[in-house]
Amino acid sequence: MISAFTGTQIRAAEQPLLDAGEGAVLMQRAAYGLANAVVRELRSEGRRLYGSSVTVLAGKGNNGGDGLFAAATLARRGMRTTAVLTAGSAHPDALAAFRAAGGRVHVLDEDNAEELAVLIAGDDVVIDAILGTGARGGLRGSAAELVAALEELRPGLVVACDTPSGVDADTGEVHWPVLTARLTVAFGGIKAGLMADPGEGCAGRVILVPIGIEENLPAPALRRFSAPDLAAVLPDPGRRAQKYTRGVLGVVAGSGRYTGAAAICVQAASAAGTGMVRYLGPEVVARQVLARTPEAIWEPAEPGRVQAWLLGPGLDGVERLQRARDVLASASSAGQPAVVDAGALELLPERCPPNWILTPHAGELAALLGRGEVRVTREDVESRTVHFARLAAEHTGAVVLLKGATTVVASPSGTVFSQSDGNPWMSTAGSGDVLGGIVGALAAAYAESGLDDHGPFAALGIAPDERWAAVAAVGASIHGMAGSAASRGGPLTASGIARAVPDVFRFLGEYRAG
Ligand SMILES: NC(=O)C1=CN([C@@H]2O[C@H](COP(=O)(O)OP(=O)(O)OC[C@H]3O[C@@H](n4cnc5c(N)ncnc54)[C@H](O)[C@@H]3O)[C@@H](O)[C@H]2O)[C@@H](O)CC1
Numbered sequence: 001m002i003s004a005f006t007g008t009q010i011r012a013a014e015q016p017l018l019d020a021g022e023g024a025v026l027m028q029r030a031a032y033g034l035a036n037a038v039v040r041e042l043r044s045e046g047r048r049l050y051g052s053s054v055t056v057l058a059g060k061g062n063n064g065g066d067g068l069f070a071a072a073t074l075a076r077r078g079m080r081t082t083a084v085l086t087a088g089s090a091h092p093d094a095l096a097a098f099r100a101a102g103g104r105v106h107v108l109d110e111d112n113a114e115e116l117a118v119l120i121a122g123d124d125v126v127i128d129a130i131l132g133t134g135a136r137g138g139l140r141g142s143a144a145e146l147v148a149a150l151e152e153l154r155p156g157l158v159v160a161c162d163t164p165s166g167v168d169a170d171t172g173e174v175h176w177p178v179l180t181a182r183l184t185v186a187f188g189g190i191k192a193g194l195m196a197d198p199g200e201g202c203a204g205r206v207i208l209v210p211i212g213i214e215e216n217l218p219a220p221a222l223r224r225f226s227a228p229d230l231a232a233v234l235p236d237p238g239r240r241a242q243k244y245t246r247g248v249l250g251v252v253a254g255s256g257r258y259t260g261a262a263a264i265c266v267q268a269a270s271a272a273g274t275g276m277v278r279y280l281g282p283e284v285v286a287r288q289v290l291a292r293t294p295e296a297i298w299e300p301a302e303p304g305r306v307q308a309w310l311l312g313p314g315l316d317g318v319e320r321l322q323r324a325r326d327v328l329a330s331a332s333s334a335g336q337p338a339v340v341d342a343g344a345l346e347l348l349p350e351r352c353p354p355n356w357i358l359t360p361h362a363g364e365l366a367a368l369l370g371r372g373e374v375r376v377t378r379e380d381v382e383s384r385t386v387h388f389a390r391l392a393a394e395h396t397g398a399v400v401l402l403k404g405a406t407t408v409v410a411s412p413s414g415t416v417f418s419q420s421d422g423n424p425w426m427s428t429a430g431s432g433d434v435l436g437g438i439v440g441a442l443a444a445a446y447a448e449s450g451l452d453d454h455g456p457f458a459a460l461g462i463a464p465d466e467r468w469a470a471v472a473a474v475g476a477s478i479h480g481m482a483g484s485a486a487s488r489g490g491p492l493t494a495s496g497i498a499r500a501v502p503d504v505f506r507f508l509g510e511y512r513a514g
Pocket residue numbers: 014018023026027030059060061062063064066130131132133134135136137138139140161162163187211
């Protein structure tokens with residue numbers, strides 16, 4: 001699993017080493033890692049180090065110190081180096097080392113932000129070392145002016161030192177302006193704010209440089225499944241499998257107005273390895289569903305047994321909503337997992353069972369919170385994704401999967417997972433229905449086994465009260481990977497995402513086979 005930590009957790013892990021007088025050593029390791037990352041990045045672009053130019057924007061704290069020491073190393077390796085001191089002063093030893101290596105120094109003042117921005121924009125590399133984990137709020141005054149002007153000029157390779165300045169390292173909230181990085185080099189531990197939107201959108205690719213504090217780190221604030229983790233947990237039908245043991249998913253979706261949503265979510269559930277899909281809905285929709293997925297079973301009356309439910313995509317009309325309400329009530333009393341999306345989110349009881357997974361986008365989450373008297377807009381949710389996903393999980397008692405470029409999953413126990421495997425082409429109608437189908441299929445597969453203490457989630461160290469959130473995160477990841485496979489850099493359709501799902505399973509299966 002990829003782990004991320006709050007700034008406070010990282011600082012606490014550093015403290016014993018600082019107390020032992022190791023602060024300078026930590027800074028040297030960080031600076032060395034940063035300089036190496038810049039060198040690797042330039043070389044990967046086929047660029048020569050010698051004669052290339054780099055400017056470090058250095059604040060007055062240790063983050064600026066890291067940046068100045070790194071720039072001193074780059075100067076010694078032949079780069080033309082400039083430092084812009086954004087707060088007048090700088091870490092004294094780092095500044096001395098930078099000057100000794102031949103670096104040029106400018107001091108940002110009230111009048112020269114525009115002029116410096118133009119100068120810096122011509123450089124090959126810009127290192128953002130203005131603020132790190134010691135930041136309170138965002139950039140202000142001339143530093144804000146400089147960064148805003150520079151961002152408009154689209155500078156060369158921007159590398160953030162530990163975190164892009166202005167991104168809250170704990171939460172991913174962003175205080176604009178921020179210099180969007182292509183690469184962020186994190187020290188000691190990845191900051192949680194680099195794995196949650198909107199912060200993740202400012203960080204580019206994130207690499208981790210160990211500095212010797214790792215043994216002191218506590219349980220992570222946020223986790224992410226990587227390919228080997230996914231390969232380890234994906235349902236794998238044993239030799240004695242039959243369709244009922246593989247999981248049967250009941251789907252309550254679609255209406256005369258939105259037939260496609262039902263057809264797409266059933267197609268996706270089927271593609272994600274469900275033993276069987278039972279579709280509950282009007283005949284006019286069922287015809288469409290079966291035309292696309294003839295393997296599904298239409299249940300016009302009382303449905304046969306299922307292991308999990310998916311409710312909501314394209315749901316509309318009084319009668320259909322009542323049916324969904326009834327199914328939710330029976331799922332609750334039977335202890336069945338349910339994936340609740342779109343139209344069905346309005347039907348939730350005040351408290352949900354912890355094996356229910358709600359899959360709102362930001363607008364739906366704002367509406368959901370509104371029913372609990374938390375007045376927020378879609379924009380509020382988008383600017384504080386982790387905070388509001390956790391709040392909704394706390395209020396409802398269910399797992400909350402908040403969709404977006406980065407999808408955040410909060411469990412009612414407070415655990416947070418985040419996945420970011422997709423691409424912007426996936427913001428297309430029906431894409432969320434595919435996600436519902438995938439998560440539904442996984443819920444059915446894991447419902448009766450796989451989540452116990454002998455299963456693969458336990459083997460990854462995921463606690464019992466975090467496992468339904470983990471299932472949702474796995475679903476978000478498969479959805480993103482299928483979207484990337486379907487897109488290959490170009491437009492896609494929701495059906496295309498669904499069709500690519502078996503390939504993701506195959507790819508991960510080969511991974512597992514080694
Ligand atoms: N503690 C350590 O020994 C280590 C720290 N490291 C680096 O140090 C960073 C943390 O250093 P610091 O604690 O010095 O904190 P920062 O370098 O993040 O900045 C703190 C300084 O900026 C000022 N400041 C805070 N918010 C501001 C704002 N919005 N606008 C303008 N000024 C603001 C503070 O008053 C303080 O002087 C980490 O991100 C990492 O890069 C690494 O070198 C590893 C070792």
